Amino acid sequence: MKKVLFLIFISVVIPALLYFALDRENIDINEFRLNSGYQEVKLSDGITSYKDIGEKNNKVIVLVHGATFGSLAYEEYVNVFLENNYRVITYDQYGRGYSDRVLSNVSIELMERQLKELIEHCEVEDVILYGVSFGAAVVAKYASNNKENISFIGYQVPVINSANVPLLSIVKIPLYGDLLSRGFLVPSVLKRIEEYEDLMSKKLIDHYIGQFEVKGTEKFFKQFFLGNAMGDRLNDHNIIGSNSIPSYFAYAEDDIEIDSQLVEEAIKNYNNPIVKKYSGGHFFSSGIERKVAQEFIDNIKK
Numbered sequence: 001m002k003k004v005l006f007l008i009f010i011s012v013v014i015p016a017l018l019y020f021a022l023d024r025e026n027i028d029i030n031e032f033r034l035n036s037g038y039q040e041v042k043l044s045d046g047i048t049s050y051k052d053i054g055e056k057n058n059k060v061i062v063l064v065h066g067a068t069f070g071s072l073a074y075e076e077y078v079n080v081f082l083e084n085n086y087r088v089i090t091y092d093q094y095g096r097g098y099s100d101r102v103l104s105n106v107s108i109e110l111m112e113r114q115l116k117e118l119i120e121h122c123e124v125e126d127v128i129l130y131g132v133s134f135g136a137a138v139v140a141k142y143a144s145n146n147k148e149n150i151s152f153i154g155y156q157v158p159v160i161n162s163a164n165v166p167l168l169s170i171v172k173i174p175l176y177g178d179l180l181s182r183g184f185l186v187p188s189v190l191k192r193i194e195e196y197e198d199l200m201s202k203k204l205i206d207h208y209i210g211q212f213e214v215k216g217t218e219k220f221f222k223q224f225f226l227g228n229a230m231g232d233r234l235n236d237h238n239i240i241g242s243n244s245i246p247s248y249f250a251y252a253e254d255d256i257e258i259d260s261q262l263v264e265e266a267i268k269n270y271n272n273p274i275v276k277k278y279s280g281g282h283f284f285s286s287g288i289e290r291k292v293a294q295e296f297i298d299n300i301k302k
Contacts, residue, residue, distance in 0.1 A: 033049055046100030063089070086128075127151070151246070157251050186212060200286065250275075257281075
């Protein structure tokens, strides 16, 4: 009997205590988005926080962020785009930043629908898209289904077919997946920025860490990583390429998170795309955001 109780204590009680002890989520999303400076719109799947800046009659660039950083990370890009007389729309995807934590049907289709509905809400009929990392996957999915209203696409370190997410397999472990996700997966996502901290503002670092204190964020990321969000986008690139939409690729050959060979495979679907290779890994743009953004603009104008 003592052995049974001991096993229950070790296998059930201790994991349960650890699960609650490691809980970092203590903020409601409405509290987190107070004084954010973002506009809010209720779309079909939840509230989306966004910014729509610049003259309404100017050409529109919609910037789509990656898997973990929200749109706040791209303020320098926005500034460069505005300086070049573009209207800029930037937003937080569901589960990140100031937008709602959607916990069901987390998929690439969800993210595509959010982008499509936001573009419609902002009454944009002709758009330039710029997607970073997972944001590039969302852009590709959207562009493959909405070819008629896109005049140019920029992809930065694009996810083509899954990123190398450390410890992803642990969340699939029966009974203990939630604990291991809380104890290892989320901390590993937080740890991603450590080597770039000296290149980021305190405001951005605090925001990045703070979003993981919002209730529902951990559950969102579990569903996000286990679903099809980072699935194969090669067919989307084939469709986009076959429709001759002018496109721009910026990536790093030394990126350990995104397979550069897959990026090059995607590029083969395009007719004379603009391709820029950098070094510095997945976050090669850290510290040189304005340069990268201006280079994109310069290539649109060619």
